[in-house]
Amino acid sequence: MTEVSFARSFLAALDSRPVKLSPDHVEDPKTYPPRGAYILPKMAKTMSKRKATAVAPGQERSFTVVVKSLRNPPLDIKLTSQTPNTSVLEIKTAVSKDSGIPVDKMKLLHKKKPIADSKVLKDLASEGDTSVEFSVMVMGGAAAIKNTPANVEVAQGESGGEVLQTKEFWDDLRGFLLQRVRDEKTAGELADTFQAAWKTRA
Template sequence: MTEVTFAKSFLSVLDSRPVKLSPDHVEDPKSYAARGAYILPKMPKTMSKRKSTSVAPGQERSLTVAVKSLRNPPLDIKITSQTLNTSVLDIKTSVSKDTGIPVDKMKLLHKKKPIPDSKVLKDLAGESETSIEFSVMVMGGAAAIKTPAQTDVAQGQSGEEALGTNEFWDDLKGFLLQRIRDEKKAAEVADTFQAAWKAKS
């Protein structure tokens, strides 16, 4: 393509484009084409006003978390002032401190659906909600609860001294009576234990 043919094609393209009007151009209103009124389309949903929250500017909204369980063991725990970035794992840890249930034996459910530990309250609570409720499912039930080890040591006599007292043998008779539920048999077994101990010593 020569320069002349290129120039001709370029000018023809420019001629085909609409003429730009100058900023001070005035058109006669009588020559306007008739146009119908333009009506804006209706929105599918009416716009609702945003509910104002009582949180001060710069302050983060906090939630009250309720953890409930109707099964064994029954639970009804409320944890107040939890931020929106509090994770489900943090909630489980708080419940574990109060109840002694291990975190790995606990499953939290929101609206009857299990929630992973990585979720935060922001993902689960609505904008206007001030509280959120979880139901807890304990794997293994009451058997999963760790009973704190007893640190109190029994005071008083021990060893040979305890076995030489009548109180020890009376306690043994009482224990055997609870188990056997026959006073005569319990006394016989207790006497057998006492006789065997005396024969050994």
């Protein structure tokens, strides 16, 4: 027992003394216990790569709109350079001009869901998307397409420069500009500018 007591007191005395290391002390790495490589756990969901966009800062991106229909009548129409504020109604109007399908007989679907005419492209596109695809449903099928008559009656009356002298022409132009810019003051200023430029030219 005396040996055990001596060993305990000796170890206690060693523990009470501070450890002194020389300033140039270097630990030998070979004395470290071996450790296995640490492998990071796999993520539950992989991170998607961010799509690079070619849009300059402060510039609005444009969309390519694709309208398809596998049913009768088959359609595959592509509209390029569409702004983010282009509405579904404007897309339907453009498709109607190309296909002859009346706007009121056309229903656009995005991801198999009907889309209201008031929706715009930026509400439907995801971040980084440059194209939006629609499928079209035509009420009445091919029978709804307007067929252009072979013999079109030519409108009679004034034409050419004579039309530009009439008040009706400039009123029509003012109404068209109002539909496009949606601002009565701006539309009036544009119409007056066009009319003044034409009179100066004449």
